[in-house]
Amino acid sequence: MGKIQMTVDGNTAAAYAAYAFTEVAAIYPITPSSGMAEITDQWSANGRKNIFGQSVNVVEMQSEAGAAGAFHGSLQAGALTTTFTASQGLLLMIPNLYKCAGELLPGVIHVSARAIATHALSIFGDHQDVMAVRQTGCAMLASGSVQEVADLAPVAHLAAIKGRLPFIHFFDGFRTSHEMQKIELLEYKDYAEMLDMDAVRDFKDRALSPNNPCFRGTAQNSDIYFQNREAANPFYQNIIPIVEEYMDKISQRTGRSYHLFDYYGAPDAEYIIVAMGSVNCAIEQTIDYYNAKGEKYGLVKVRLYRPFSIKHFLDVIPKSVKAIAVLDRTKEPGSVGEPLYVDVCTAFKDVANPPVIVGGRYGLASKDTTPSHISAVYENLKQANPKNSFTIGIIDDVTMTSLEPAEIINAEQADMMACQIWGLGSDGTVGANHQAIEIIGNNTDLFVQAYFDYDSKKSGGLTVSHLRFSKEPIRSTYLVNHADYIACHNPSYVYKYDMLESLKAGGIFVLNTTWSEEELQNQLPADMKRKLAQKNARFYIINAIKIAQEIGLGNRINMVMQGAFFKLINLIPEEVYVKELKQAINKLYGKKGENVVKMNYEAVDRGIEAVKEIKIPDSWKNAVDEEEEKVKEPEFIEKIMRPMSRLKGGELPVSAFKGIEDGTFPSGTTAYEKRGIAVNVPEWILERCIQCNQCSLVCPHAVIRPFLITEDELKEAPETFEAKKATGKAFEGLYYKIQISPMDCTGCGNCADVCPAKGKALIMKPLETQVEKEVQNWKFVMEKVKFKENLAYGQSFKDSQFKAPLIEFSGACAGCGETPYIKLVTQLFGERMMIANATGCSTIWASSAPSMAYTINREGKGPSWANSLFEDNAEYGFGMYLAVKQIRNKLEENMKKLIGMNIEEKIKEAFNDWIHYKNDGEASKEASRKVLEVLEDFTHTDVEAVNLVNEIKQNKDYLVKRSIWLIGGDGWAYDIGYGGLDHVLSSGEDINVLVFDTEVYSNTGGQASKATPTAAIAKFAASGKKQGKKDLGRMMMTYGNVYVAQVGINADNNQLIKALREAESYNGPSLIICYSPCINHGIKEGMGKSMANIKKAVECGYWHLFRYNPMLKKEGKNPFILDSKEPTGNFREFLMGQVRYSSLMKAFPDQAEELFDQAEKYAKEKYAIYKQMAQQEAIEIN
Amino acid sequence: MKNKNDFKFQGKDNERLGKIHPTNREGTAAWQNFEGFYKVDQVGKPSEEDVIEAKDWVDNGSKL
The missing domain is CATH 3.30.70.20 (Alpha-Beta Plaits)
Incomplete structure (x- = not known):
């Protein structure tokens, strides 16, 4: 039996175990689970073998529903199959989860549990998704830490195979999936030894086969469906001892004990909590803290959630317990209680003199839950009438559910060193901290933990790294809130964030700044000075930017700051950390040449030497900000946006959202940022x-x-x-x-x-x-x-x-290829626009709260904007169109009725005008204005006329023709949303679609889509995409009545604006596909030339410009116009100008040439087809 | 819902409108690490390494 020590995150630990037992992985990326599939794919590409001696076959499907279908099919055909998902993705799998459970198939689904989109989308972790599938018949196993993931993930696979039930193995999204810890993993031979090969053989023997043909998935009626379903009951009874058996085997091999339910705390506890997931670690800390002071607290950790064994649950509860609080990390509005609470109540149904049982909610969307919050739960249990359906971690001043901590405690072990490092996305801080964790983990006996807290911006954005080091296992499953060391790598943050809030008295603060010691006096904000002085901090400065420039590293400050970090935290001797850092530098930068390595060595040395302590003057204790004229901002900006921007949004009470309970946010808030x-x-x-x-x-x-x-x-x-x-x-x-x-x-x-x-x-x-x-x-x-x-x-x-553009100052990356298109659309149609936006980069840069990039014009009009989900965006926008059409039709009906009545001529004229121009966007503005003018003082003796006019006035908002746009990226349009898009475009209705084609899943980290061209490297196409790019435009042209255009801003701006106007005015469905360069492409000329890149793409024949205008058919003309000229640019040169292509030469040189040739051939073929289409005579049908 | 008319902003009454101190400067971002500048317009040109680092951050680093 062997053990491997690794510093990894939860996703990697899950993937490690899954890989061993998996033959086929059918997946679809979704945050925060994508890492599991990506690393599986990477290992497979590198030839790693599972315990059967084969590399896993990883297939990316078009959606999670597709992945679930493939998962199901692969199991039925006899391959051990796994998938990885979260959130809405898991919900899309529900029908197949029922199928797999009903057909007793041993698949495993690893879930990094995440919030469900309700009033808003959140990528962060809670149990809403897994709770939404608890009724499917899958077994459910919960892990609460990275080590538990490593230990229990194999249990899921082993038990699934032996017990013939699919398993959902889940752990907290981000808090566990992305947290790095030093853990132990078993070797694959241990897994192989534990595997029941007879069960594997039986599984394969049952597989669908023409050699032993049978039927699965028949149609059954009321005569037998019920009985056939109940026949599976023994499998749910038998799975319990099977899970116990494998937990025992794991326990024996690892030395860590696992049971279906594990108890922690006082053996004679009076007050206990029942919970699942990472919060258990924080609860253990709280128990240790209070039991040492004489309290009797305990905890039941739920591991096997389904089937829920009442016997095993009751067996671990001390007889002394007086009251139980059940913590659920989900919300089930309208229920008598959340799911785990209801299960626990039911478990005690037949127990005489049961304890008091209350339930509460915590941690939705990764809301931090600390020992202070947990202390409030125990205090509540001691009350004569403890509050039920409580919340912790928030202030609920509306329905008063929240429990306030009685005291703020620090329940962490005394020797814990906790660090917070504030950086910027891509500045090297996060990478350096990964490295630091490994160096310290590998060179000391210390346990290490790293957790990275980011905002949603892709290429910039704030990063806060939370690092902890201790001689004992680290159970702090919450952000660092008592920091020994805080560093700020981005000097501009001093004006925005309260970085010192968590600093302990006497803690270290390091500021990367270009200010001298003298300049600090005038420049450092007063609040920061006060905190440094009042906390008696040890304050250091370093001009890492200058040092990096002097060395020749440009703006790369990460190794300079690493040197300073290791020196000041003083956890390992200088000679050790210098040696380790230099070894890491060799590994990271060795391929870039000796000079680069030497520069980074120097950066470390200078970071150690240059960091300078500043004596904090006494006067700073009472530092006062300069008087400034206070601007009275709108209430929403002052009370919600500003606190959120300063990272104080967590302190907002529930009442702050009164009036916007449905998740509504105002337009135009990005103008207030000025970053x-x-x-x-x-x-x-x-x-x-x-x-x-x-x-x-x-x-x-x-x-x-x-x-x-x-x-x-x-x-x-x-x-x-x-x-x-x-x-x-x-x-x-x-x-x-x-x-x-x-x-x-x-x-x-x-x-x-x-x-x-x-x-x-x-x-x-x-x-x-x-x-x-x-x-x-x-x-x-x-x-x-x-x-x-x-x-x-x-x-x-x-x-x-x-x-004025009606989208401004979005969170998009510098040089983004998506935003200029939609900006132009808002300039043309913005005051009449409704936008349905598919999840992706375009929702994140437009609407990451509180920054709303769509805005209004001087009249207060501008695009309404909404995001539903990923897969349903076309249907969602179509629904908006249907509603608007129905209401406008009623307006027309009313007007027609009124025209037939005895009313003034000028009113009839205005109505006739409106009806005539009803579907003309621009003309309907004036026509609508006239209608409102003539109706302003309308009176009539006929009550019916008055009612009809009142109805028109009530719905006046709908008079002007709306410009309805369904927008999103290629992940939506080509893949997950394609079915809906196709259906909506086939409808013949007047709807406009704008696709930002970045040729990859940009927002989730560069997974291949059907828009990814041949030879491009992307996730799940690591050796270059083999298949060609889907021609969405040509496919939609086959309907004959869809306006289709392919455009490229800066390549032909006249064609672009013509296409937009033609599309919008066309009284039918329109599709515009926009070539959108992205940082993912790795444009070697830099993102300052992203627009030039579009021009080059067209010039060399990589991207083609065309319009298919069905209106031309009515004029007897060919509807297809090829706007691209004959390509003159160098296709290969264009490809080599982007890392997504050029890196194929280095990674897979054997395949590169052939793939590049194929890519060019496909592009030429496409152009030839378009040319042929453009040259065709118009077809006349008599 | 709150009154729709109270909920539309144009960036007026804005305490940041006249401010000149950056709060989120991206001077240390990989995409802004310029090894040179294009002649005339002085648009920054990153090295290939920086382009790769910037790409790596959006593909792997930000882990969204």
Whole structure:
């Protein structure tokens, strides 16, 4: 029997065990479970063998429903099959879970349990998903820590095979799935020794086979269905001793004891908690803390949740127990109690003199649950009438369910060292902390824990690493809240986050800053000074940015900060950690050359040497902020958005959401952020500008815009505000200005890159040189410059840019290829728009609370926006369309009735006009205005007429034709949502679809979709995608009545705007597919050239521009127009300009050439087909 | 629901509107580690290594 020690997260531990027992894994990615499938795929690609001597066959399906179908089919055909999922994904599997349980198939589903989307989506962990499948007949096994995952995951597989029941093995999403711990794993030979090979043989003998044909999944009626279902009861009875048997075997091999229910705490406990999952670790800490003070607390840890063995449960409960609190990590509104609570109550049904039993909820969407919160649960049990259906971890001042902690305690072991490190996504901090954990774990006897807390932004965004080290096992399953060491790697955070809140008295705070000791006095915010002084902190500064630049590492500060970290935490001797860090550097950077390795060595050395302690002056204890004029912000911004942005959202009480219980959030909140992301921003060179507005068109974040200004408006402008005479007859007498918002700009540089002016009218300059004047200039245009309504704007993309974009300052990555398209759509149709948005990057950059990027125009109108799920977006948006159509039809009916009555001619005229222009978006605006005008003072003696008019007035919101857009990425449109999309487009109804084709699942980490082209490397296509790219456009053209366009911004802006206008005005379904570069592509020229990349894609024939306009058929013309010219660019060069292709040369050189050739062949073939289609004569059918 | 008209914002009455201190500067992000600048417009050019690091973060690091 062997044990392997590893520092891994829960997902890796689960995948490790699963791999051993799995022949086929049918999967679909979903946060936070994707890591399990990805690492399985990676191991398979690297040739790792399962215990049967074979690599696992990992197949990515189109959705979780598809994965469940394949899971089911694979089991029926005799392969041991596994899947990995969470949340909505698990729910999509429900029908197949019933099937697998009913057919007694030994599949295993590993679930990193996650919240279900209700009033909002959350990627974070709780048990809502697993509780939603508890009735399916699958056995359910819960793990509460990374070590438990490693120990119990094999139990799930072993018991499934022997017991012939599918198992759901679950653990907390993020808290366990993503937490890193030093753990022990058994070797595969141990698993093989425990496996019942006879049971495996029996399973395979039962498999569907033409050699022994049979039927499975018949149709049964009321005569036998019930009896056949009940016949499986013995399997549920027998699984219990089977699980016990394997838990014993694991216990013997590991030395860690597991039972169906495990008790912890006082053997004569009076007050106990029953719970599942990671909270058990925090409860154990709380018990140790209070029992040492004389309390008698205990805990029952539920491991086998289904089948729920009442006998085994009651056996572990001490007879002394007076009261029990059951903690559920789910919410079941309308029920008498949450599921585990109901199970426990039922368990005591036949017990004489049962204890008092109450239930409560905790931890939804990874809400932290600390020993202080747990203490409140025990205190509640001591009351004469303990509160039932309570909550912990929140303040419920609406229905008063919450229990407040009596005291804030620190129940962690005395020797614990806890660290918080505040960094930025991709700055190397997280990677360095992974490394630190491994170094300390491998070189000491210490237990180690790492947990990474991120916001949702993909490429930037805050990261807070929570690290712990201790001689004893670490059971702190909550964020670090008593920190010995806090470091801030991003100097700008001092203005926003209360980083010192968790610092212990006497703790260490390290700030990466360019400020000198003297400058700190004036620059450091007063709040920070006070906390440093009052906590008697040891305060250090280091200019890691300068050191990195001096060494030649540019902005890579991670190794500098690592040096400082190891020096200050003082856990291992300097010679040891220096040696380990340098070994890690060799491993990480060795392939990049000796020079890079040497630079990183130097970074470590200088980090150790340069970190400098600052003597905190006494005066800081009473430091006071400079007086500033207070701006009275809207209530929502002040009371909800600002606290959330400062990471104080956890303190908001339930009442803060009164009035928005349904999850509604307001538009336009991103304007309040002003994050100052950019290092360099564009400076406008007035004299060179040709007023083409291309910069504004391509800007992903709407931070650079043209303004037309009157003479009078200009008089009020700040001194630094420059403008020039506007060109164009329509703009005579006006001035023109390109204005940038430097505090909203990400600094990508696309605007400057696309500028066609000689010598460039936009040059990137350091933010510091621009910010003072341009912030005031931006403020001026926002407050004082009005949109000039009555000008004769043309239809060109240039003129479109004078209208305010109704999506701004989103959370998208710098250079994002998705946002410029939707920004233009909002400029064209925004005041009439309804958006149904599929889950993906486009929901995350648009609506990660509290940052809502869609906004309103001066009239208060703008896109309504909603996300339902991933797979149902087309149907969801179609539902919106149906509702609007129905209500507008009623308006028309009312008007027609009124026309037939005795009413004024002018009213009849207005109604006839409205009816005529009902489906014309622009014309219906004026027609609707006229209707409201003529009805304003309407009176009539006929009550029916009055009622009809009142109905029209009540529904006046629907008078203007709405522009309904279903938007999302290729993961939705090509894969999981394809069925719905196809159905909606087949309907013939007037609906618009916009697809951001990034050719990969961008938001969940780069998994292949059916839009991924041949030769591209993606997850689940690690050796380059073999299959070709689906031609969604051509497929939808076969309906004949769908408007289809493929577009590329900056490649042909005239074609783009034509396509958008034609699509929207077409009275039928429209589909526009947009080529969207993404950071995932690894564009070697940088994201500052993402727009140029689109142009290159079209020029070399990689991406084609076309329009299929069914209206042309009515004119006797060929509906298909190929807008791309004959490709002239170099296809191979285009591919090699992106890491997603070029890395194939290094990774799989044998296959690369053939795949690149195939990719080019497919692209040429496609172009040839389009050319042929464009050259066809129009077909006439008589 | 709250009154719809109280719930529409245009960035006015905004205490950050006049501020010049960044709160979330991304100066240390991999995609902003420029090894050089394109002539004339001074748009930053990352090294291939930085492009790979930036890609690695969105594919693996952010673990969403």
